[in-house]
Amino acid sequence: MSTLSALLLLLFVLMLLVGGKTGFKSYLSVIINASLIILVALLISWGANIIGVALIFIPLKLLTIIFLGTHDYVVAKNSFLSALVVSLIVILLIIAIQFFAQTAGFGDQAGEELVGLSLQAGISFPQISIVVAIFSTLGAIAEASVAMSAGLLELKHHDPQISRDQLLKHGNLIGSDILGTAMNTILFGFFGSFLPLFIWYMRLHYSLFEVLNDKLFVGECLIIVYSFIGILLTIPFTTVLLTNSLSKENKK
Amino acid sequence: MQIKNKFWISFGILVIGIVLSFWTYFSTSFTSKPIGVITDSQIKDELINKTEDNYQNKDQIRNQVLHVKVLSGKHRNRTYRIDNNYSPSQAMTQKYYPHERVILSFVGQRAKLMSPKRDWVVVLGITLVLCLLVAITGRHAIMLTLSMVLNAIIFYFVIKLDIAENGTKIFLIYGSAVIIFTLLSLVIVQGFHQKMWVTLIATLLGVFVSFGICYAIMRLTGESGIKYEAVDYATQDPRALFLAQTLLGVLGAVMDEATDIVSSLYVLCQHKKNLTFKSLFNSGRTLGQEIMGPLINVLVLIFMAEALPMTILYLRDNNTLVYTFQFALSLGVIQSLISAIGIVLTVIFATLASSIFLKHPISVKEAK
Numbered sequence: 001m002s003t004l005s006a007l008l009l010l011l012f013v014l015m016l017l018v019g020g021k022t023g024f025k026s027y028l029s030v031i032i033n034a035s036l037i038i039l040v041a042l043l044i045s046w047g048a049n050i051i052g053v054a055l056i057f058i059p060l061k062l063l064t065i066i067f068l069g070t071h072d073y074v075v076a077k078n079s080f081l082s083a084l085v086v087s088l089i090v091i092l093l094i095i096a097i098q099f100f101a102q103t104a105g106f107g108d109q110a111g112e113e114l115v116g117l118s119l120q121a122g123i124s125f126p127q128i129s130i131v132v133a134i135f136s137t138l139g140a141i142a143e144a145s146v147a148m149s150a151g152l153l154e155l156k157h158h159d160p161q162i163s164r165d166q167l168l169k170h171g172n173l174i175g176s177d178i179l180g181t182a183m184n185t186i187l188f189g190f191f192g193s194f195l196p197l198f199i200w201y202m203r204l205h206y207s208l209f210e211v212l213n214d215k216l217f218v219g220e221c222l223i224i225v226y227s228f229i230g231i232l233l234t235i236p237f238t239t240v241l242l243t244n245s246l247s248k249e250n251k252k
Numbered sequence: 253m254q255i256k257n258k259f260w261i262s263f264g265i266l267v268i269g270i271v272l273s274f275w276t277y278f279s280t281s282f283t284s285k286p287i288g289v290i291t292d293s294q295i296k297d298e299l300i301n302k303t304e305d306n307y308q309n310k311d312q313i314r315n316q317v318l319h320v321k322v323l324s325g326k327h328r329n330r331t332y333r334i335d336n337n338y339s340p341s342q343a344m345t346q347k348y349y350p351h352e353r354v355i356l357s358f359v360g361q362r363a364k365l366m367s368p369k370r371d372w373v374v375v376l377g378i379t380l381v382l383c384l385l386v387a388i389t390g391r392h393a394i395m396l397t398l399s400m401v402l403n404a405i406i407f408y409f410v411i412k413l414d415i416a417e418n419g420t421k422i423f424l425i426y427g428s429a430v431i432i433f434t435l436l437s438l439v440i441v442q443g444f445h446q447k448m449w450v451t452l453i454a455t456l457l458g459v460f461v462s463f464g465i466c467y468a469i470m471r472l473t474g475e476s477g478i479k480y481e482a483v484d485y486a487t488q489d490p491r492a493l494f495l496a497q498t499l500l501g502v503l504g505a506v507m508d509e510a511t512d513i514v515s516s517l518y519v520l521c522q523h524k525k526n527l528t529f530k531s532l533f534n535s536g537r538t539l540g541q542e543i544m545g546p547l548i549n550v551l552v553l554i555f556m557a558e559a560l561p562m563t564i565l566y567l568r569d570n571n572t573l574v575y576t577f578q579f580a581l582s583l584g585v586i587q588s589l590i591s592a593i594g595i596v597l598t599v600i601f602a603t604l605a606s607s608i609f610l611k612h613p614i615s616v617k618e619a620k
Contacts, residue, residue, distance in 0.1 A: 003470050007469060010469065018544075029545050034585065040560070045564050069546045070542055070545070097373060106343060113484060118309065118569050120305050121565055122311040123564070126342055132560050136557040139554065143549070150542055177511075180396055182508060184399075188504025188505075192497045195496060196484055196486055196497070202412065213355060221377065225377035232381070
């Protein structure tokens with residue numbers, strides 16, 4: 001048995017044991033999510049329109065993460081709506097900033113990995129870099145909005161008479177907690193994925209100026225920036241959306 | 253902090269940040285490298301060659317004629333004509349825009365383009381984050397920023413140590429790094445508090461036990477199917493590098509989850525004094541079920557999206573899906589799997605660790 005399938009099996013057993021039915025659904029959402037990325041790569045390599053592929057797969061990925069990942073329908077519906085709105089704002093920001101940063105394609109450091117590959121591939125790497133940035137932030141946005149909605153609804157369940165202003169105020173408190181931990185997830189996730197490159201910079205004694213202008217560093221650093229902005233925007237958006245829909249329900 | 257103050261401070265950060273971005277954009281004093289500016293308003297851009305590679309991918313080679321005025325260094329104030337060849341796909345080559353600032357290098361009297369000047373974009377990005385952070389979280393922004401800056405500084409020294417040991421003693425270096433990162437992040441956000449110690453125990457158990465189990469499985473299966481040669485930018489033993497990367501990746505998610513579960517259970521224990529272990533365990537499990545799916549997906553997306561350009565290039569160059577998966581994706585997938593296993597196990601550890609609250613009810617002093 002290969003390591004990959006052994007780990008896949010272990011994860012399945014653990015998620016079933018700890019999560020029960022929800023765990024099984026979460027496992028499915030992870031597998032579908034990973035398969036969707038591979039499908040995106042296949043479609044783009046066959047020459048499909050990159051922007052079109054992105055437009056179709058962004059809501060699809062949010063749907064799989066949010067609806068399969070949680071079992072409360074109200075949480076899922078609200079999270080999906082606010083995640084979609086925030087994603088749209090972040091996408092506009094990504095398109096604008098990527099235009100100036102020009103970090104598409106492979107870095108000068110990639111020489112060895114590219115041996116034997118044709119680089120005249122005839123597809124737009126600037127567009128691909130936008131898709132990569134968007135996909136990297138989607139997970140963080142979805143996770144933050146689910147955590148936010150779940151937290152607020154929990155408050156509402158404990159105290160059904162809670163006023164709109166109180167909900168908004170508590171929203172800020174819950175938001176700060178979620179933010180602190182979510183930022184850690186992203187920061188260490190990127191420390192991990194970026195470790196070899198940092199070692200490279202230090203071994204070859206790059207100056208601060210060289211690092212700050214290096215294509216790969218700037219590209220990666222901007223992805224952290226987009227993810228942080230995504231989470232930050234998610235907190236007020238989810239709070240406002242949820243309190244509005246809750247107070248409407250109350251009036252009925 | 254007053255809401256009004258919050259927005260003024262955030263606005264102040266925005267203004268200062270934009271000024272700093274402009275300053276970085278125009279500055280030439282940070283480096284000994286010559287900086288130039290493209291003077292053309294319309295760049296002459298001609299098709300040189302249409303190419304078709306072995307895999308029937310059609311592309312072009314185009315030439316830009318640029319006039320670059322040098323702004324710093326020995327060749328200051330002189331204008332050079334530079335030809336730039338690029339392909340519209342821009343996998344390795346770069347297309348330049350009118351009036352862009354660029355970094356140059358000189359070979360004898362000939363000027364060569366190195367890259368566009370990108371540092372100001374980083375400054376602008378950080379400005380946007382700080383400005384939103386203050387506007388949305390107010391006072392918390394100081395702690396969050398402090399924790400990130402300190403973690404980045406520690407990360408710098410960890411890498412220095414790694415290089416000094418030349419990539420050996422990976423477990424010792426990164427294992428201690430994980431402990432320091434966790435302690436620091438938790439102390440800054442929560443302070444020295446019973447809750448902090450419980451979160452710390454849960455996080456460390458989650459990271460090390462799951463990593464240990466996964467490492468054992470890797471050894472038992474003979475690490476078959478792991479293509480260590482595909483670790484990107486490896487300047488030292490790729491296997492050790494891969495393990496270190498995985499350890500850091502697991503940490504963030506596990507800490508995130510442990511904090512969420514322990515904090516919620518702590519509040520629960522404060523509200524209900526006569527809580528039994530069983531009901532505490534069930535609450536922890538329910539919480540964990542809700543969080544773990546989205547959290548695993550965050551890491552899957554981070555690790556896999558990063559490999560997307562390489563995956564597309566492999567597929568574009570007529571490699572089979574299986575071959576592409578092995579060389580461009582499998583490492584990212586294994587990393588996400590190990591993190592996922594850590595996330596699931598942490599549900600159990602965080603819940604078990606929280607039962608300390610039951611045995612040692614929170615005294616009045618600590619509750620403050």
